[in-house]
């Protein structure tokens with residue numbers, strides 16, 4: 001993918017430009033959001049250890065998360081990954097997702113204009129619910145005996 005004449009790196013530059021104008025978001029704001037958010041996550045007594053158990057090199061994770069948010073918030077198509085399997089086996093309950101969302105909402109309000117914060121928060125809440133359902137689905141369960 002290469003930037004179009006407006007300098008926007010996106011599979012759909014016109015749509016991305018429209019979202020940027022409407023929300024006040026751009027790649028720089030999303031990069032700041034992601035970095036500040038994971039600073040808080042890493043310092044968090046509950047979430048920090050769960051991430052530390054899986055991620056030793058934060059550089060590639062942060063890059064991937066900027067691509068993810070660029071794709072989700074600006075429709076750039078920069079992220080090509082699979083979030084579901086990355087979460088399915090994590091030792092988490094809905095309370096962990098609630099804590100994740102508290103930190104995310106807080107960081108979005110600090111780093112984005114109000115329309116932009118509302119835009120990313122709405123998407124984070126929706127994705128958190130589907131990731132939680134994936135975690136629940138993957139949990140080993142015993143099938144009740146028919147006899």
Ligand code: HEM
Pocket residue numbers: 047050051054055064065068080081082083086087090092096097100123124127128131
């Ligand atoms: C309880 C809350 C959460 C925890 C503890 C958590 C933890 C993690 C961990 C440990 C990884 C790295 C997995 C690995 O590389 O082995 C990861 C990756 C990722 N997480 Fe989360 N996460 C949470 C919620 C969310 C939410 C709500 C979103 C989206 C809104 C999200 C999006 C992602 C994405 C896109 C990746 C990268 C997947 C990939 O392409 O490999 N996570 N998460």
